[in-house]
Amino acid sequence: MAKSRTLTPGDLVIDSYGAKCILLCVYEQIPNDEWLARQQDPRVKKHKNGTWWKTLNVTGGGGVVAEALVNYVSRTSREDFDVACAKGPTEASILKPLFPEYAS
Numbered sequence: 001m002a003k004s005r006t007l008t009p010g011d012l013v014i015d016s017y018g019a020k021c022i023l024l025c026v027y028e029q030i031p032n033d034e035w036l037a038r039q040q041d042p043r044v045k046k047h048k049n050g051t052w053w054k055t056l057n058v059t060g061g062g063g064v065v066a067e068a069l070v071n072y073v074s075r076t077s078r079e080d081f082d083v084a085c086a087k088g089p090t091e092a093s094i095l096k097p098l099f100p101e102y103a104s
Helices: 033-038 078-085 089-095
Strands: 011-014 020-027 052-057 062-066 071-075
Touching (some): 020 062, 078 089
Antiparallel strands (some): 011 071, 052 062
């Protein structure tokens, strides 16, 4: 899990559902009990008070994930950046400021 490494925006991780995601920023709100109760993964409910991250799934979509439930893969590669940006203009507009070296 993430405890052995300090995570930063732009890191590529595997979330609690096995999806490859790019960390965008720390999610400042604590997920509420109602949202937690709807989650399919019972481990999610145990991390209410931990650090949460906003994420962008490389294959589309976004969400939030408890830091304790992610596995670090690497910094986001150009290839993963390109795949995520190809999903649409929203994804590209989110990622380009985070990766100016890939945005050209």
